Amino acid sequence: MDVLTPARLPDAARLLAAGQMVSVPTPRWYMLCARADDPAATNAVFRAKQRPTAKPLLLLLDSPATAETLFNLSSDARLLTGGLWPGDLALRLPWKPAVEPVEAVGSPALVGCPDGILGQLVALAGEPLAAAVCSISTPAAGEKDHPALTAGQVAAFERTTGAGIGAVVDGGICPYGRHMTIVDCPAGAAARLEREGTVHARAVEAALTPAGGPHVG
Numbered sequence: 290m291d292v293l294t295p296a297r298l299p300d301a302a303r304l305l306a307a308g309q310m311v312s313v314p315t316p317r318w319y320m321l322c323a324r325a326d327d328p329a330a331t332n333a334v335f336r337a338k339q340r341p342t343a344k345p346l347l348l349l350l351d352s353p354a355t356a357e358t359l360f361n362l363s364s365d366a367r368l369l370t371g372g373l374w375p376g377d378l379a380l381r382l383p384w385k386p387a388v389e390p391v392e393a394v395g396s397p398a399l400v401g402c403p404d405g406i407l408g409q410l411v412a413l414a415g416e417p418l419a420a421a422v423c424s425i426s427t428p429a430a431g432e433k434d435h436p437a438l439t440a441g442q443v444a445a446f447e448r449t450t451g452a453g454i455g456a457v458v459d460g461g462i463c464p465y466g467r468h469m470t471i472v473d474c475p476a477g478a479a480a481r482l483e484r485e486g487t488v489h490a491r492a493v494e495a496a497l498t499p500a501g502g503p504h505v506g
Contacts, residue, residue, distance in 0.1 A: 290455065292444075293457070301458055309454075312457040313410055318422055319463060322410070363478065370402070470482075470485055470487060
């Protein structure tokens with residue numbers, strides 16, 4: 290497994306294009322990433338994490354505009370993408386009828402638009418990426434299996450699992466160690482906070498009520 294500096298993100302993008310996994314830091318923890326439309330690469334993520342394929346991966350996009358082309362966005366979803374993307378907010382979104390869902394991320398899909406190093410890599414890749422936390426998934430995880438917060442912990446994960454990670458982008462220590470916030474955004478219905486994480490529930494509410502009025506849902 291290569292260790293890359295953030296200045297070598299183009300090398301990481303080339304590894305993704307070649308069908309390899311890359312681990313990338315976020316403010317929360319390191320993520321395992323692969324091309325979303327490459328079944329062999331996404332299957333490698335499932336295997337590395339010992340994750341059931343019935344538990345879909347996160348889909349990462351480069352912009353709200355890309356979300357508009359792929360998903361049926363409600364008015365609430367547009368407020369959230371406009372107010373809180375890019376960032377640590379994931380939206381559960383229904384695919385547009387004319388778009389074939391990506392198997393590895395399921396339907397509806399959990400969709401994010403990251404900032405920072407990961408956001409730069411998605412832009413360089415030029416296509417959606419599938420991602421999951423760099424750790425063993427429950428219920429296979431033991432007491433000592435925690436999400437990687439450093440490049441060294443990614444290397445330890447690689448040694449333990451033999452995952453076949455092509456490279457890790459060393460962005461230092463991930464300080465938050467928390468999940469993304471998830472909001473369910475069904476078509477034609479009000480958005481619903483599914484899980485609070487790094488994005489506070491009040492921030493979600495503020496995005497949904499830009500004029501300061503009450504929001505029902």
